[in-house]
Amino acid sequence: MSDETEEISLENEIRCYGPPGCGKTTWITSRVKDTVRHRGSDAVIACSFTKTAAAELAGRDMPLPAGQIGTLHALAYRSIDRPAIAQERIADWNQENEYLALSGAKAAPEDLEAVEGFGGPAPGDKLMQLVDRYRALRVPEELWTHDAIHFSHKWTEWKTEEDVIDFTDMIEIAINETETAPGNPTVGFFDEVQDFTPLELRLIRHWGSKMERVILCGDDDQCIYSFKGATPDAFLYPTLPEDQKRVLSQSYRVPVAVHAVAQRWVERLSVREPKDYLPREEQGTIRRGNFNWQTPEPLVNDICEQIANDRTVMVLAATSYMLDKVKHRLRAEGVPFWNQYRRNRGDWNPLGRVGGRTTTASDRVIAYLRADPDQVPEELARPWHGKDLKAWIGAINSKGILARGAKSVVSQMPDNRLIPYEEIVSLFGSEEHLNRALQVDVDWLSSNLLSDKQRSMAYPLKVAETYGVEGLISTPRVMLGTVHSVKGGQSDVVYLLPDLSSAGYRQWMDPTPAGKDATIRQFYVGMTRAREELVICEPVSHLCVDPALMLTGAIEGGFL
Secondary structure (H helix, E strand, C coil), X not given: CCCCCCCCCCCCEEEEECCCCCXXXXXXXXXXXXXXXXXXXXXXXXXXXXXXXXXXXHXXXXXXXXXXXXXXXXXXXXXXXXXXXXXHHHHHHHHHCHHHCCCCCCCCHHHCCCCCCCCCCCCCHHXXXXXXXXXXXXXXXXXXXXXXXXXXXXHHHHHHHHCCECHHHHXXXXXXXXXXXXXXXXXXXXXXXXXXXXXXXXXXXXXXXXXXXXXXXXXXHHCCCHHHCCCCHHHHCCCCCHHHEEECCECCXXXXXXXXXXXXXXXCCCCCCCCCCECCCCCCEEEECCCCCCXXXXXXXXXXXXXXXXXXXXXXXXXXXXXXXHHHHHHHHCCCEECCCCCCCHHHCCCCCCCCCCCCHHHHHHHXXXXXXXXXXXXXCCCCEHHHHHHHHCCECCCCCECCCHHHHHHCCCCCCECCHHHHHHCECCHHXXXXXHCCCHHHHHHCECHHHHHHHHHHHHHHHHHCCHHHHCCCCEEEEECHXXXXXXXXXXXXXXXXXHHHHHHHCCCCHHHHHHHHHHHHHHHCCEEEEEEECCCCCCCECCHHHHCCCCCCCCCX
16 A cells, blocks of 8 residues: 555544653553453554654553554564564664764664764764654755665665664555554554654654554654654644543642743743643742752752752753763762663763672672661571672672682672671681671772772762662662653653754844744743742743743742
């Protein structure tokens, strides 16, 4: 069936608009379960834009077969019988096309971020991004740049020779070679639709044309993936009759003060779907923070005050490099932080996954400290077992400290066996070091680490010093990330950095509405992560959105 000639009817389409914090995922989950009760699980498919959102849907006890819930790319991939993926063969491409080499990132398109120089460091990365964007927007090739056409032809030729496909091919092939969604469902639920590209919306509506009902859920005001080709127009048009629209109007997250400022801000958009949207009853607060990312000490001090009051915190930026100095300062102060939505970024998750399959630096510190009941929670305290000794003894320098062959002996110890005092004594070649180790002396551990363990363990040791072992095992109260990385999340307090990259500033100053609209939506998403308080920080330079513009109508204390 031809992608270009197929007629798509919208008579069976319902659009559900879910502003920030309005329980859209809960609404979808409820409707899916109701539909399954009436029609059976094989009749329904559920899809979301990101892996994180799809996993959240799946984690809500969705009564659907595994093959009928996931991202659109995953569903498309299943529908075309899982061919080999080009992104897994990048080394072969690079060997043949050195001047168009790719960095080899294996992340799916929905995991990418809008950052300065987006596309990666390799010569072909920006061209790949450009070609993918043209294809996502369904731009005719005759309107592409010459270098994009050249890259595309080389890339297509190589894929054909290697019999592989790329992520965009998944969608195009599914449009042209499949008639129905996996499982041939009669009802489809598609979430975060504002972030799908016109090409992806084409596949959704192609599959939807064979269904009795298609429910598209999202919020055009939160379309922040324009850099990859997403456009709210794909969700807004063609227009639908009012009886085919639903609006979830009550926010369960955003308080009055934050809501008022965010709405005033988002109403600057040149095009949007007007919708009723109510804040929760709490007043909340807005303030302008007298700190910036270039000199992060005052910002981190303010963060520490918030977490001392048991509040959760987000520090959000337009691009990731603006978080580097804040990140380093948090590490220096021993403040636990993470980004649960970007677990693959070690610099945003420096404590790692405590207790996972891989022994992290935090695990090593906990393993050492657990022998002292005064330093660890009661449920963790115990004499050292084999697993504990493997963790911390494996991190220290043997020379002058341990007996010859001690690490080999430790490696053979059963993980879950309590190691008797006599066996621990036999591991040491120095009585002084034995005594300090048995005293669970953190300074001793820190000063005798192997050189390759000193940097990785410095931060968890500092966290343990500042917040105790609880700081290593509890969910961090501070989240660090770009606005793109935390979409769907929330915290009590949001620190929003108003700075833009040079590319972002050019977009913001673009006289056409599209550039300004993209920036407005990005900062709107950042604002509306706040459950209690929004703090607009100071910019570092003129490359920014003026904080006064974002705070139009607000005064100190959060009242309008």
